[in-house]
Amino acid sequence: MSVFKMTEIVGTSKEGLEQAIQEALGRASKTVRDMHWFEVKEIRGTVKDGQVGEFQVRMAVGFKLDD
Amino acid sequence: MSVFKMTEIVGTSKEGLEQAIQEALGRASKTVRDMHWFEVKEIRGTVKDGQVGEFQVRMAVGFKLDD
Amino acid sequence: MSVFKMTEIVGTSKEGLEQAIQEALGRASKTVRDMHWFEVKEIRGTVKDGQVGEFQVRMAVGFKLDD
Amino acid sequence: MSVFKMTEIVGTSKEGLEQAIQEALGRASKTVRDMHWFEVKEIRGTVKDGQVGEFQVRMAVGFKLDD
Amino acid sequence: MSVFKMTEIVGTSKEGLEQAIQEALGRASKTVRDMHWFEVKEIRGTVKDGQVGEFQVRMAVGFKLDD
Amino acid sequence: MSVFKMTEIVGTSKEGLEQAIQEALGRASKTVRDMHWFEVKEIRGTVKDGQVGEFQVRMAVGFKLDD
Amino acid sequence: MSVFKMTEIVGTSKEGLEQAIQEALGRASKTVRDMHWFEVKEIRGTVKDGQVGEFQVRMAVGFKLDD
Amino acid sequence: MSVFKMTEIVGTSKEGLEQAIQEALGRASKTVRDMHWFEVKEIRGTVKDGQVGEFQVRMAVGFKLDD
Amino acid sequence: MSVFKMTEIVGTSKEGLEQAIQEALGRASKTVRDMHWFEVKEIRGTVKDGQVGEFQVRMAVGFKLDD
Amino acid sequence: MSVFKMTEIVGTSKEGLEQAIQEALGRASKTVRDMHWFEVKEIRGTVKDGQVGEFQVRMAVGFKLDD
Amino acid sequence: MSVFKMTEIVGTSKEGLEQAIQEALGRASKTVRDMHWFEVKEIRGTVKDGQVGEFQVRMAVGFKLDD
Amino acid sequence: MSVFKMTEIVGTSKEGLEQAIQEALGRASKTVRDMHWFEVKEIRGTVKDGQVGEFQVRMAVGFKLDD
Numbered sequence: 001m002s003v004f005k006m007t008e009i010v011g012t013s014k015e016g017l018e019q020a021i022q023e024a025l026g027r028a029s030k031t032v033r034d035m036h037w038f039e040v041k042e043i044r045g046t047v048k049d050g051q052v053g054e055f056q057v058r059m060a061v062g063f064k065l066d067d
Numbered sequence: 068m069s070v071f072k073m074t075e076i077v078g079t080s081k082e083g084l085e086q087a088i089q090e091a092l093g094r095a096s097k098t099v100r101d102m103h104w105f106e107v108k109e110i111r112g113t114v115k116d117g118q119v120g121e122f123q124v125r126m127a128v129g130f131k132l133d134d
Numbered sequence: 135m136s137v138f139k140m141t142e143i144v145g146t147s148k149e150g151l152e153q154a155i156q157e158a159l160g161r162a163s164k165t166v167r168d169m170h171w172f173e174v175k176e177i178r179g180t181v182k183d184g185q186v187g188e189f190q191v192r193m194a195v196g197f198k199l200d201d
Numbered sequence: 202m203s204v205f206k207m208t209e210i211v212g213t214s215k216e217g218l219e220q221a222i223q224e225a226l227g228r229a230s231k232t233v234r235d236m237h238w239f240e241v242k243e244i245r246g247t248v249k250d251g252q253v254g255e256f257q258v259r260m261a262v263g264f265k266l267d268d
Numbered sequence: 269m270s271v272f273k274m275t276e277i278v279g280t281s282k283e284g285l286e287q288a289i290q291e292a293l294g295r296a297s298k299t300v301r302d303m304h305w306f307e308v309k310e311i312r313g314t315v316k317d318g319q320v321g322e323f324q325v326r327m328a329v330g331f332k333l334d335d
Numbered sequence: 336m337s338v339f340k341m342t343e344i345v346g347t348s349k350e351g352l353e354q355a356i357q358e359a360l361g362r363a364s365k366t367v368r369d370m371h372w373f374e375v376k377e378i379r380g381t382v383k384d385g386q387v388g389e390f391q392v393r394m395a396v397g398f399k400l401d402d
Numbered sequence: 403m404s405v406f407k408m409t410e411i412v413g414t415s416k417e418g419l420e421q422a423i424q425e426a427l428g429r430a431s432k433t434v435r436d437m438h439w440f441e442v443k444e445i446r447g448t449v450k451d452g453q454v455g456e457f458q459v460r461m462a463v464g465f466k467l468d469d
Numbered sequence: 470m471s472v473f474k475m476t477e478i479v480g481t482s483k484e485g486l487e488q489a490i491q492e493a494l495g496r497a498s499k500t501v502r503d504m505h506w507f508e509v510k511e512i513r514g515t516v517k518d519g520q521v522g523e524f525q526v527r528m529a530v531g532f533k534l535d536d
Numbered sequence: 537m538s539v540f541k542m543t544e545i546v547g548t549s550k551e552g553l554e555q556a557i558q559e560a561l562g563r564a565s566k567t568v569r570d571m572h573w574f575e576v577k578e579i580r581g582t583v584k585d586g587q588v589g590e591f592q593v594r595m596a597v598g599f600k601l602d603d
Numbered sequence: 604m605s606v607f608k609m610t611e612i613v614g615t616s617k618e619g620l621e622q623a624i625q626e627a628l629g630r631a632s633k634t635v636r637d638m639h640w641f642e643v644k645e646i647r648g649t650v651k652d653g654q655v656g657e658f659q660v661r662m663a664v665g666f667k668l669d670d
Numbered sequence: 671m672s673v674f675k676m677t678e679i680v681g682t683s684k685e686g687l688e689q690a691i692q693e694a695l696g697r698a699s700k701t702v703r704d705m706h707w708f709e710v711k712e713i714r715g716t717v718k719d720g721q722v723g724e725f726q727v728r729m730a731v732g733f734k735l736d737d
Numbered sequence: 738m739s740v741f742k743m744t745e746i747v748g749t750s751k752e753g754l755e756q757a758i759q760e761a762l763g764r765a766s767k768t769v770r771d772m773h774w775f776e777v778k779e780i781r782g783t784v785k786d787g788q789v790g791e792f793q794v795r796m797a798v799g800f801k802l803d804d
Contacts, residue, residue, distance in 0.1 A: 375580065386491060619754075652766075
């Protein structure tokens, strides 16, 4: 049967939440193959001049381990 | 006094989080009348080729029961 | 050493989640100076005619206290 | 062996917490038979002129499914 | 769009839970206008001679910020 | 895009945890079609003469809503 | 310095929540001296003929250990 | 009305989860009478040579106090 | 003093919960040495024809880092 | 009866956890009178050159409101 | 196989967190033998003149039951 | 934009909590560069002769991934 591993990453973006998620998956895909799903764990961000500086989305990503 | 019922649904979308929420409410409104509010319980999604395959938003929706 | 204070606010928007966050930070910046970061605590909203009426994002905002 | 189903409802009352719980059970008993137990999930309410407008008690109710 | 602020208070009463909630809202209404809702966070109390000394109800209260 | 609904059930068994899960799914499949996944929410049980009377497994089950 | 011990008890009552709390404290005071405070952990109950059968309040109670 | 007390125990077994639960109940029944129900709080275990050394199941057990 | 690292894995099995745990530990032992303990974080699974398709057990595993 | 208000602050220190707590209370005492108790909500910190840069302790502080 | 029991205690100290933990273990060792491990559940304290009055550390302690 | 990775480690020390945190960061810095922050997840320890054997602090550590 398959075994999966979870890794936790934080993506950041000035644009929005979806972009922060994509940013994190894009970077993770450079070193991890066969990612199957992600789960958002926390949404936070920095504030700059009374506005969002950057969105930070913390995610767990599950990928399949080779047999 | 009013009594409400909560139902839990999961909306999906390739576009973004707001679209997944709308998708779920649109489908629920076919069978449930008088929905008042929703609460996001979980945000997750699938990964395809190192990118978001689809966003999945799990929500509790509250609607009023007839007297 | 620095000391920070957390305040909890709820931003609302008909547009989306990022706009609700911005709305809350914009209003808070009228009375609070030196905000550093925010943390999303809850995402919910109202339903109107089977669609999102408004998004409501509850956030904790951290700002630095003067020495 | 028995199988149970949980349903989530919100009772409201201007009187108090016990009345809000009774209100919800009374309404639920119109459509659901054989309820066994309830669990309070959340207590909240509205405020009107600096006083409680109504108490809102969110509950999970367990009932037995027919064989 | 509206922005709300949450404040956290603890009401106490020798009578019961509803009275402790009312006590807290009554005191808060002296300095905060336009309270909309409350959420019970914790219920505890003191014990005196094997009986409840006082009930303590911790609540978050949401009020609307002026535009 | 697909929309899913979650329903919460409690399965019971004198044998073990897996049997309680199967018991619940078997009963649910009589009225719900197209179940996709389940999540265990709570494990408890009764005690009889210093031994397990029955195992009780509370589960959320996700099934696909027809378009 | 003082050391305290926490014990967990469940009080029941047909009357209401405060009575269930008092019931538990009264019984505990038969064997435990010097109780200082209690914390409500869970509120649930049984349902009988579409009404509350009994309220069940689960509490942690803290008492001082002798030096 | 009845008052119950909760006690927390950890059962261990090399066989499986159900056996660890039985192990704990069996030992508890030597000193505690009239146990009614148990709730699993945590499942963990030791690892030995890349395999489960023993399963450890942490449980709260509720028993009735004499009147 | 010793320092440990936690890694999160998901084991799957058609047989049962213990087998899913063993499956995950067996696969992890191929790349990680000196595993000491595991903690179950989540139990879920797939449904196929009204029955469990496979059990999925998510676990944190702690192993000792070399000095 | 007394009513209390909770405020949330984050103290920082290069020395240790107790100092970060003291730092926060010292700063809060400049503007808030009659503080009664504090509760640690989160412990985190920054890392600098492989060592703790500063400890950050997030606390809720309860103080009595004037009648 | 071994069976363990968990007991919950609160240690207090004017000095610091470690001392409050030691204080609690020292007192517990007077009546409980064979304690194996402890888990910190909550850190709080009293405030006196804008400073920590005493630290209070709530802990679960696990000890082995005789066979 | 930056992407961060979280890793979970457990530091141990006979001295105290701060030392256990430092111990973990020191070991982690041998293999991970560019650590930014840590978050304490759990504090526990062993008991030996009625005293703390060692403190164990479980932490999540965030470090920046190279672009």
